[in-house]
Amino acid sequence: MKIVHVASELFPYIKTGGLADAVGSLASTLARDGHEVSVFIPGYSAVFAQPDAAAAERVLRLKIEMGDTFVSGDVKVFSPCPNLNIFTVCREEFFDRKGAYGNGERDYEDNYLRYIFFCKGTVEALRLLEMQADIVHAHDWQAALMPLLLRHAESRHGATLALKTVFTIHNIAFQGLFPMRAFFRTNLPDELRGIDGLEYYGQMSFMKGGILFADRVTTVSPRYAREIQTPEYGCGLDGVVASRAEDLSGLINGIDPSVWNPATDAHLPANYSAGDMAGKAVCREALLKKAGLDPAGDDVPVFGMVCRLTEQKGVQLVLDNREFFLKHDCRLVVLGSGDKRLEGEMRALAASRPGKITLVARLDEAMSHLVEAGGDFFVMPSIFEPCGLNQMYSQAYGTPPLVTRVGGLADTVTDIDENPAGGTGIMFPPTAAGLRDGLKRAVKLFADKTTLAAMRERGMRRDFSWAKAARAYMELYEAAL
Numbered sequence: 001m002k003i004v005h006v007a008s009e010l011f012p013y014i015k016t017g018g019l020a021d022a023v024g025s026l027a028s029t030l031a032r033d034g035h036e037v038s039v040f041i042p043g044y045s046a047v048f049a050q051p052d053a054a055a056a057e058r059v060l061r062l063k064i065e066m067g068d069t070f071v072s073g074d075v076k077v078f079s080p081c082p083n084l085n086i087f088t089v090c091r092e093e094f095f096d097r098k099g100a101y102g103n104g105e106r107d108y109e110d111n112y113l114r115y116i117f118f119c120k121g122t123v124e125a126l127r128l129l130e131m132q133a134d135i136v137h138a139h140d141w142q143a144a145l146m147p148l149l150l151r152h153a154e155s156r157h158g159a160t161l162a163l164k165t166v167f168t169i170h171n172i173a174f175q176g177l178f179p180m181r182a183f184f185r186t187n188l189p190d191e192l193r194g195i196d197g198l199e200y201y202g203q204m205s206f207m208k209g210g211i212l213f214a215d216r217v218t219t220v221s222p223r224y225a226r227e228i229q230t231p232e233y234g235c236g237l238d239g240v241v242a243s244r245a246e247d248l249s250g251l252i253n254g255i256d257p258s259v260w261n262p263a264t265d266a267h268l269p270a271n272y273s274a275g276d277m278a279g280k281a282v283c284r285e286a287l288l289k290k291a292g293l294d295p296a297g298d299d300v301p302v303f304g305m306v307c308r309l310t311e312q313k314g315v316q317l318v319l320d321n322r323e324f325f326l327k328h329d330c331r332l333v334v335l336g337s338g339d340k341r342l343e344g345e346m347r348a349l350a351a352s353r354p355g356k357i358t359l360v361a362r363l364d365e366a367m368s369h370l371v372e373a374g375g376d377f378f379v380m381p382s383i384f385e386p387c388g389l390n391q392m393y394s395q396a397y398g399t400p401p402l403v404t405r406v407g408g409l410a411d412t413v414t415d416i417d418e419n420p421a422g423g424t425g426i427m428f429p430p431t432a433a434g435l436r437d438g439l440k441r442a443v444k445l446f447a448d449k450t451t452l453a454a455m456r457e458r459g460m461r462r463d464f465s466w467a468k469a470a471r472a473y474m475e476l477y478e479a480a481l
């Protein structure tokens with residue numbers, strides 16, 4: 001099958017979060033299975049810093065109509081492995097910047113222009129390169145205009161660019177909402193300005209376009225697919241999502257075993273597996289040292305956390321439990337940056353107990369592997385979580401996760417008290433009291449080494465592979481065609 005993915009992130013070329021991992025793994029798994037896969041991403045300068053992308057060749061010059069003007073750019077391509085072509089839609093003025101979406105303080109004000117250009121450039125490339133896709137699969141708000149722009153270009157040019165379109169919601173909290181004047185740059189027909197089109201309370205919503213106009217809509221777990229049809233989790237788009245209920249499905253992400261496998265992980269000082277756990281202790285020691293924490297004996301649990309520091313990830317719940325971390329003999333390593341207030345409060349908490357609590361406020365791929373491997377428990381108390389990857393990584397690394405009962409977390413972790421013979425983690429409601437209870441249960445469990453060892457082993461033997469996840473997408477594509 002000819003499959004085209006369109007996304008603003010792709011591991012290992014450009015990543016700010018789980019979107020990059022999900023698209024990267026899905027695309028390469030489908031390519032390995034023999035499908036002809038292309039991925040379109042913006043030509044961020046960071047992409048070309050990667051060795052295989054540095055040799056990208058220009059295949060097209062673009063001149064894209066955006067409102068009453070034409071904007072130029074080009075398309076470069078490289079191929080990191082058989083059956084996989086990565087196309088970058090380039091325009092230095094838009095994508096040659098330090099951050100993908102903003103400067104660290106705020107989002108770029110021209111993001112609507114950048115991603116309209118990206119989607120239009122992709123559609124134009126599909127046309128000029130005569131790619132004849134079976135499926136065009138767009139991800140998240142940055143690519144959400146693809147289904148509409150593609151069908152519009154088809155009717156303008158009398159061509160078929162793709163048989164079916166799929167839109168995946170990785171996180172409905174980020175919708176691409178802009179003042180309505182942005183619509184003018186799409187050159188879409190005026191009737192799409194209204195409530196049955198892209199309008200959302202007087203603004204223009206990219207994500208609404210993806211949900212309404214793709215042939216199939218997916219999100220990244222069955223539970224989140226149900227949740228986003230409710231006002232509590234739908235972030236204002238619950239009605240729109242519910243209107244597509246018949247074409248909506250929730251497909252769990254997988255993890256890429258060539259990147260996330262403790263038996264082969266090159267980021268770790270020692271490897272280990274369910275059958276030989278000796279290396280995990282080496283990783284634990286290395287983690288404490290790297291994080292600048294005091295050594296911790298067998299009776300002192302090490303809690304790890306890796307995430308964007310945002311409300312979504314439940315960082316506030318951790319802060320609300322400062323007393324727990326201060327009172328109990330434990331260690332806490334937090335790797336993440338983001339919201340300045342949360343970062344500041346976490347930094348203050350760490351400063352109040354150096355040697356015991358630490359915040360590493362940067363993006364650090366290698367250290368994220370070490371936290372997964374070296375921790376005794378992984379803390380992931382998300383307020384909402386479409387799928388979540390770290391709770392799967394942590395189970396694969398023998399580090400039981402503490403998770404809230406929401407979205408993909410509830411779909412991928414089994415609570416040890418509810419199911420003593422099958423438990424792989426600890427689950428609780430998304431509140432400060434819920435997390436407190438979870439932490440206390442973890443401390444108790446840490447003293448019960450037999451139960452803990454069995455739980456670790458069960459997590460490590462679970463099949464979270466992308467092979468399984470990619471099969472579910474293939475079934476969806478086939479059903480759509």
Ligand SMILES: Nc1ncnc2c1ncn2[C@@H]1O[C@H](COP(=O)(O)OP(=O)(O)O[C@H]2O[C@H](CO)[C@@H](O)[C@H](O)[C@H]2O)[C@@H](O)[C@H]1O
Nearest residue numbers: 017018019022170307308336362363364368386387388389
């Ligand atoms: N400081 C840091 N250093 C190194 N690595 C860091 C890091 N901070 C975060 N990461 C990494 O970023 C990724 C985060 O992935 P998640 O799926 O947990 O969340 P995210 O909310 O970004 O993704 C959204 O999309 C994905 C993909 O569909 C969904 O699983 C998820 O629920 C949804 O919110 C992980 O690989 C993690 O290790």
